[in-house]
Amino acid sequence: MPDSASTSTPRSRGAHRAEPTSHFRSRLAVKACALGVLGALTVAVPVFASNSDDANAAGEAAPKATSSTLETLDAGFAAAAKEAPTSDALVEDPADQDRAAAERASRVQVREPLPSEAEKAEAAAKAAAEIAAATPPPPPAPEVVMPVAAGDYRLTSKYGPRWGGEHLGVDFAAPLDTPIHAVADGEVTYVGNGKDGRSSSMITIKHEVDGKIFESWYVHMYPDDLYVTAGQKVKAGDVIAGVGNNGNSTGPHLHFEIHTDASGTTTEPLSWMKALDAVDVGEL
Structure with a gap:
């Protein structure tokens, strides 16, 4: 028996836990819906078989899954899916949101139009003119030369x-x-x-x-x-x-x-x- 002199303050169950997030609650809702439907299929069949014959009898006594039962299960999953958070909502960290936005922006590149053939020719001519302007012209060829090369006569x-x-x-x-x-x-x-x-x-x-x-x-x-x-x-x-x-x-x-x-x-x-x-x- 507990000591009558000692006193303790009762702690409410789960008081130390943080408030569940919306994502967590949605996951619980999906699981609860699935378990509820499966429970409805199995609760009516008591598990009391102790041998193989009893197990066979229990299996025969178990209700068969009908199309209406499957539809009920699908409807439960669909309802839970509507309440599931979107992919954007899963990114709760602002830094993660910034990184995701930067990644999307990097995929969108504004491309300059390719130059036309005329523009390419114009650019090439301009470059050639700049090179010609920077290159001094060769000296003029001599007008008069000796009739025999030096060293040969x-x-x-x-x-x-x-x-x-x-x-x-x-x-x-x-x-x-x-x-x-x-x-x-x-x-x-x-x-x-x-x-x-x-x-x-x-x-x-x-x-x-x-x-x-x-x-x-x-x-x-x-x-x-x-x-x-x-x-x-x-x-x-x-x-x-x-x-x-x-x-x-x-x-x-x-x-x-x-x-x-x-x-x-x-x-x-x-x-x-x-x-x-x-x-x-x-x-x-």
């Missing part, structure tokens, strides 16, 4: 008096077939045998540079080393022939002359070329 005879006569050009001694270049843009005026006292095969080209009109003459090539024809247009540096040793020659070389007018007036070739800023043909 040596000067063996100058312009002026020689052997009791006049040497009307300069001689570039070089190995046979060394390339001979047109000294400037122009038109080939003659290709053939020597003329006006020049021996062997020869080529003449008419030029105009800085308002000056003149002809360049190339002598002592072999016929099969002439690479141009009369009337042909040439550019400064074009290979027009190969060095020969044809005619009145003491060794393979190019005899080179400059004529300043149609009367055949000659001038010292190296000074003339220097005045026109001639450069080594290898710089082209």
Whole structure:
């Protein structure tokens, strides 16, 4: 028996428990509905069988589930489902709600329309123009070059008096077939045998540079080393022939002359070329 002197304050049952949430109450409602229906099916059959025969008899005595019973069960679950909280209501933590909203927002992306072909072409042209503007233009090509590349020749005879006569050009001694270049843009005026006292095969080209009109003459090539024809247009540096040793020659070389007018007036070739800023043909 309890001590009469001791006293205790009765505690109401479940007073220490927190108030059930709406989600919890909904789950209880679903379970209660299901248990209630199942209880209605089983309460009428007392469990008193002690052997297999009794169990069989009890099974035969148990009520069969009818369509109306199943409909009643379905209706109970449907009613509970209507009271079930939505998925949004399950997210009771504000931080969880913020994360869910951020996730939904990240899935919605505003896409810029793809550029058209015309827009792509315009952008490419603009980029090319910017690159061209930033790139300095190449230096202009020289207008006048020497007839033989530096390092391929040596000067063996100058312009002026020689052997009791006049040497009307300069001689570039070089190995046979060394390339001979047109000294400037122009038109080939003659290709053939020597003329006006020049021996062997020869080529003449008419030029105009800085308002000056003149002809360049190339002598002592072999016929099969002439690479141009009369009337042909040439550019400064074009290979027009190969060095020969044809005619009145003491060794393979190019005899080179400059004529300043149609009367055949000659001038010292190296000074003339220097005045026109001639450069080594290898710089082209």
